[in-house]
Amino acid sequence: MKLIEILKVALAAIWAHKLRSALTLLGMIVGVTAFVTVVSLIQGFNVYIDEKIAGIGAKSFSIQRFNPFEDFKDTDTIAAAQRRNKELTLDDYEYLKERATLIAKLGAKARGTPSQIKRNDQVLDDVFVVGATANTSDIENRNIENGRFFSDTEADGAARVAYIGADIATKLFPAGNPIGGEIDIRGLPYRVLGVEAVKGTVFGIPQDSFVVIPLKTYQLDFGPLIRQRSLYFTATSKTDQGFSDAVEEARFLMRARRKLGSNEKDNFGIVTPDAITGLRDRIFGSVFIVAIAVPGIALIVGAIVIMNIMLVSVTERTKEIGIRKSLGARQRDILKQFLFESATMATIGGAVGVFIAWIVGKVVTQVFFQTYLSVGAVVIAIAVAGGFGIMAGLFPAWKAARLDPIEALRAET
Amino acid sequence: MTEATIATSQTSAGVVAKPNLVSADGKVQVLIAMQNIWKTYDMGAEKVHALHGVSFEVKRGEYLAITGPSGSGKSTLMNLIGCLDTPSQGDYWLNGKNVSEMDDDELARIRNQEVGFVFQTFNLLARATALHNVELPLIYGGIPSAKRHEMAKQALTEVDLVDRMMHRPNELSGGQRQRVAIARALVNHPSILLADEPTGALDTATSYDIMNLFEKLYEDGNTIILVTHERDIAARARRIISIRDGLIEKDEQIK
Ligand SMILES: Nc1ncnc2c1ncn2[C@@H]1O[C@H](COP(=O)(O)OP(=O)(O)O)[C@@H](O)[C@H]1O
Ligand SMILES: [Mg+2]
Numbered sequence: 174m175k176l177i178e179i180l181k182v183a184l185a186a187i188w189a190h191k192l193r194s195a196l197t198l199l200g201m202i203v204g205v206t207a208f209v210t211v212v213s214l215i216q217g218f219n220v221y222i223d224e225k226i227a228g229i230g231a232k233s234f235s236i237q238r239f240n241p242f243e244d245f246k247d248t249d250t251i252a253a254a255q256r257r258n259k260e261l262t263l264d265d266y267e268y269l270k271e272r273a274t275l276i277a278k279l280g281a282k283a284r285g286t287p288s289q290i291k292r293n294d295q296v297l298d299d300v301f302v303v304g305a306t307a308n309t310s311d312i313e314n315r316n317i318e319n320g321r322f323f324s325d326t327e328a329d330g331a332a333r334v335a336y337i338g339a340d341i342a343t344k345l346f347p348a349g350n351p352i353g354g355e356i357d358i359r360g361l362p363y364r365v366l367g368v369e370a371v372k373g374t375v376f377g378i379p380q381d382s383f384v385v386i387p388l389k390t391y392q393l394d395f396g397p398l399i400r401q402r403s404l405y406f407t408a409t410s411k412t413d414q415g416f417s418d419a420v421e422e423a424r425f426l427m428r429a430r431r432k433l434g435s436n437e438k439d440n441f442g443i444v445t446p447d448a449i450t451g452l453r454d455r456i457f458g459s460v461f462i463v464a465i466a467v468p469g470i471a472l473i474v475g476a477i478v479i480m481n482i483m484l485v486s487v488t489e490r491t492k493e494i495g496i497r498k499s500l501g502a503r504q505r506d507i508l509k510q511f512l513f514e515s516a517t518m519a520t521i522g523g524a525v526g527v528f529i530a531w532i533v534g535k536v537v538t539q540v541f542f543q544t545y546l547s548v549g550a551v552v553i554a555i556a557v558a559g560g561f562g563i564m565a566g567l568f569p570a571w572k573a574a575r576l577d578p579i580e581a582l583r584a585e586t
Numbered sequence: 587m588t589e590a591t592i593a594t595s596q597t598s599a600g601v602v603a604k605p606n607l608v609s610a611d612g613k614v615q616v617l618i619a620m621q622n623i624w625k626t627y628d629m630g631a632e633k634v635h636a637l638h639g640v641s642f643e644v645k646r647g648e649y650l651a652i653t654g655p656s657g658s659g660k661s662t663l664m665n666l667i668g669c670l671d672t673p674s675q676g677d678y679w680l681n682g683k684n685v686s687e688m689d690d691d692e693l694a695r696i697r698n699q700e701v702g703f704v705f706q707t708f709n710l711l712a713r714a715t716a717l718h719n720v721e722l723p724l725i726y727g728g729i730p731s732a733k734r735h736e737m738a739k740q741a742l743t744e745v746d747l748v749d750r751m752m753h754r755p756n757e758l759s760g761g762q763r764q765r766v767a768i769a770r771a772l773v774n775h776p777s778i779l780l781a782d783e784p785t786g787a788l789d790t791a792t793s794y795d796i797m798n799l800f801e802k803l804y805e806d807g808n809t810i811i812l813v814t815h816e817r818d819i820a821a822r823a824r825r826i827i828s829i830r831d832g833l834i835e836k837d838e839q840i841k
Contacts, residue, residue: 175728178725185713189713492709493711495709496709496710496711496722497722497726498670498694498697499668499670499697499703499709500697500698500703500722500723500726500770501694501695501697501698501699501723501726501727502694502726503690503691503694503695503726504690504691504694506694506726578670578671578697579665579670579671582670582705582709
């Protein structure tokens with residue numbers, strides 16, 4: 174008997190019990206949907222983070238008061254870090270800048286303050302205003318759409334100048350060119366020097382609503398660079414190969430400046446892209462296990478349900494099996510028929526699961542962030558579903574094939 | 587030698603050889619040779635002997651009725667002839683081959699190629715059209731679909747049902763269903779047409795229609811074996827074997 178014939182018989186049998194087949198496949202569909210959805214979310218998120226890191230400049234690192242990966246594990250470590258770690262100061266900045274030999278650029282920034290910004294009768298609330306040194310523009314690979322970032326001279330002179338996000342530009346300057354225009358931040362006038370290219374949103378959070386002003390201006394107009402305006406440094410290494418040496422040099426200099434003994438912990442934090450991707454991999458490692466385990470369980474449950482239904486189906490169709498045998502069907506023909514039926518059913522379940530996951534991915538892409546439905550995940554999901562279908566079908570199909578033709582013919586249905 | 591043949595040799599007190607099935611011109615003439623066939627059902631506590639020591643031959647082109655009261659072993663014998671079942675003891679030669687020694691695949695092939703079954707309850711697939719039902723033996727015979735269609739249509743034409751070929755069994759009358767079953771039995775041009783109480787579920791008028799169809803098939807040269815407990819139906823055949831309690835009581839040529 175040819176495969177195409179067996180497939181036709183299988184499809185006809187599945188079609189004859191549409192509702193039952195659909196219910197049977199629920200577990201399979203849930204499993205595959207979960208698997209494909211999680212994989213495409215993770216892949217999308219990975220790409221996002223990679224882009225993000227590339228945007229920051231893959232070869233930059235920051236020195237800050239706390240190490241988020243070490244110090245923020247639980248309330249005890251937070252408390253200990255708060256006692257141990259001191260705020261970074263501009264003197265620290267000068268100290269590092271003078272002594273570091275492997276660092277190409279060292280910039281300083283202060284954490285931002287949500288502020289009210291006005292121009293004429295346009296008012297924007299809770300816009301993030303940060304202070305930074307002029308060189309952070311290069312360190313962070315800023316994509317300037319229009320105008321320029323502020324210069325060292327402007328920064329050193331504590332000029333009231335601002336570099337703004339695309340959103341601020343369109344809202345405050347709906348008609349004209351923002352460059353050279355004046356905006357009001359917390360009651361003080363600033364001149365707009367440049368506008369950043371549109372970044373869009375991430376997790377629904379707009380990325381284009383910010384203002385960067387010179388660090389010194391920030392200190393004067395907003396207050397000392399501590400606590401919520403905590404100072405931190407960003408740095409790039411001279412060469413890509415020398416990156417980890419540059420990080421170690423910075424660590425050594427900071428420890429020397431703070432006179433730490435060899436057995437004392439760092440009382441500052443250094444964050445590298447590796448630490449970020451490392452954290453991501455740690456998080457997604459466990460997410461991945463869940464991504465495999467949950468659909469795995471659903472698939473196993475789904476397979477058991479399929480096996481059950483196939484057993485019921487064999488019992489219900491004993492007469493049919495007898496008829497087929499009386500007309501010359503061999504054991505292997507009957508075996509194949511039922512195996513195909515459960516494999517086809519499971520594969521359809523897999524395909525439906527992939528389809529639902531695709532829709533979920535579309536929605537997530539619309540609302541949150543880009544997702545990726547990889548061909549690999551689709552192939553694996555459908556193949557695994559089909560494989561589970563075959564496994565679930567083996568025993569029922571074997572039972573059907575082994576039926577005695579006379580006994581089978583004698584069955585009522 | 588199988589256990590069955592040993593037992594046979596003992597009862598007949600001689601050596602059982604392959605029966606002389608071939609005529610002078612070299613053509614196989616004896617289609618069926620049953621030699622001391624036993625069928626025993628092991629019911630745990632007791633053994634039911636449905637057949638005990640049945641021997642007979644059927645030649646190509648015969649029209650034979652097997653008759654007898656209910657429970658006499660007619661269906662058991664029919665299932666053995668059609669290779670749906672195997673004897674507990676004895677030798678069964680079909681078309682020159684010893685069926686008793688065949689494995690499951692070979693039996694399936696015999697059922698597919700050599701035998702056409704017609705059952706009392708039609709045994710059609712309820713979900714399939716008449717055409718598809720008739721195509722089933724051809725599917726298992728590996729006939730490609732275009733040829734299959736052609737052959738199935740031809741068989742339905744022979745039973746005068748080609749205009750109903752897209753109907754499902756529940757859209758057909760009893761007589762029409764049985765004609766579909768007969769078309770299905772004949773579609774592969776088998777050596778024997780086996781019918782177990784083919785009129786048992788039909789009214790008298792329809793029964794006569796079916797019997798007329800058998801008559802025509804017999805005249806076309808088909809070998810027909812018909813099981814029935816009804817005397818007047820059996821009387822339509824050319825030879826009648828009467829069995830009682832699993833033994834042949836009478837084997838008579840009529841007409
Ligand atoms: N599968 C079976 N198990 C046990 N006994 C059976 C079985 N099939 C038939 N028999 C017994 O064998 C005898 C002959 O049955 P059967 O061939 O069906 O008779 P008929 O067709 O002449 O009415 C009966 O006594 C019946 O009970
Ligand atoms: Mg009977």
